Amino acid sequence: MNQSFRKKRYAIDNYVDGILSGNRIMLSRSITLIESKLAADNELENAIIQKILPFTGASIRIGISGIPGAGKSTFIEAFGNHLTAAGRKVAVLTIDPSSQQTRGSILGDKTRMEQLSNNPNAFVRPSSSGATPGGVHSKTRESILLCEAAGFDVIIVETIGVGQNEITVGSMVDFFILLLIAGAGDELQGIKRGIVEVADAIVVNKADGDNLAKAALAKMEYQNALHLLATNTNGWQPLVTTCSALNGEGIHGVWELVCQFEEQMKSNGFFEKQRGEQNISWMHDIITMRIQNLFYQNPSIKQSLDTLEDSVVTAQTTAAAAADRLMRIFTDSAER
Numbered sequence: 001m002n003q004s005f006r007k008k009r010y011a012i013d014n015y016v017d018g019i020l021s022g023n024r025i026m027l028s029r030s031i032t033l034i035e036s037k038l039a040a041d042n043e044l045e046n047a048i049i050q051k052i053l054p055f056t057g058a059s060i061r062i063g064i065s066g067i068p069g070a071g072k073s074t075f076i077e078a079f080g081n082h083l084t085a086a087g088r089k090v091a092v093l094t095i096d097p098s099s100q101q102t103r104g105s106i107l108g109d110k111t112r113m114e115q116l117s118n119n120p121n122a123f124v125r126p127s128s129s130g131a132t133p134g135g136v137h138s139k140t141r142e143s144i145l146l147c148e149a150a151g152f153d154v155i156i157v158e159t160i161g162v163g164q165n166e167i168t169v170g171s172m173v174d175f176f177i178l179l180l181i182a183g184a185g186d187e188l189q190g191i192k193r194g195i196v197e198v199a200d201a202i203v204v205n206k207a208d209g210d211n212l213a214k215a216a217l218a219k220m221e222y223q224n225a226l227h228l229l230a231t232n233t234n235g236w237q238p239l240v241t242t243c244s245a246l247n248g249e250g251i252h253g254v255w256e257l258v259c260q261f262e263e264q265m266k267s268n269g270f271f272e273k274q275r276g277e278q279n280i281s282w283m284h285d286i287i288t289m290r291i292q293n294l295f296y297q298n299p300s301i302k303q304s305l306d307t308l309e310d311s312v313v314t315a316q317t318t319a320a321a322a323a324d325r326l327m328r329i330f331t332d333s334a335e336r
Contacts, residue, residue, distance in 0.1 A: 033045060049146075060153070060174055061174045063158075077245075127140070155173075182206070200232075205244070
């Protein structure tokens with residue numbers, strides 16, 4: 001490959017110094033590096049994360065998910081601009097869906113958040129979800145740490161959409177917002193219980209104009225629904241509020257909920273406890289991912305996989321039997 005087309009790699013200290021000095025270009029390059037699947041980049045990633053680790057953890061991490069049409073991008077832009085106007089530095093990590101055929105992604109959030117993207121106290125980084133389930137990128141946790149080390153004290157993680165499997169973001173943030181709207185049919189029937197149970201707040205957006213009364217009614221209905229769920233183990237009772245991201249009304253109230261939550265969780269010791277548990281969960285996720293990579297990169301598995309897949313397709317064997325056979329091949333090759 002022509003040298004001019006190769007991705008330039010820097011020394012570890014160049015990345016670290018750039019991140020710690022708040023250099024956005026180097027922060028972006030560092031996130032690109034950690035999202036790479038190349039073995040050489042993975043080695044650099046581990047060294048960079050280890051070096052910036054002492055400078056992380058000082059932010060409030062906020063996850064945001066929502067139903068289609070809820071206005072997530074508009075809300076995040078209004079929310080982010082409100083926070084920067086109050087003196088906060090905001091990093092937004094957005095996740096765009098990937099094509100299941102090409103794994104390509106539109107990555108259009110910087111276009112949808114043009115004002116926030118140009119805000120000197122904000123950083124907007126879109127990433128492709130790839131094959132990662134849960135509505136986030138497999139390296140979102142690492143990206144959070146990089147943004148914290150770069151001096152951002154509010155980290156917002158926006159998931160692809162809403163669904164039962166999009167609760168993964170709850171294992172990497174402090175506060176999780178579920179963004180909904182009124183007047184879109186029986187929304188509660190379309191929302192999986194799992195994502196409601198991990199939400200720390202429900203925000204009914206587009207509470208303006210002719211939709212104001214509907215939003216107030218939706219707020220009451222959602223709050224009543226939340227009361228049917230058990231109180232979170234941290235003692236926090238999830239709340240519902242309304243806002244209009246379009247005109248900025250109610251945005252400050254959402255931030256007040258986040259601050260109220262942070263104060264309560266830090267006073268009862270749950271804030272740090274949850275962060276510790278999230279790190280353990282992160283470790284196990286990495287172990288699972290690396291074992292899976294070892295399995296599928298094993299030469300004996302590569303040699304046998306197509307044949308066994310064909311046997312499953314033609315019903316000559318069961319999926320369970322094929323899986324057991326592959327596991328025996330893998331363990332036998334590992335013992336040799």
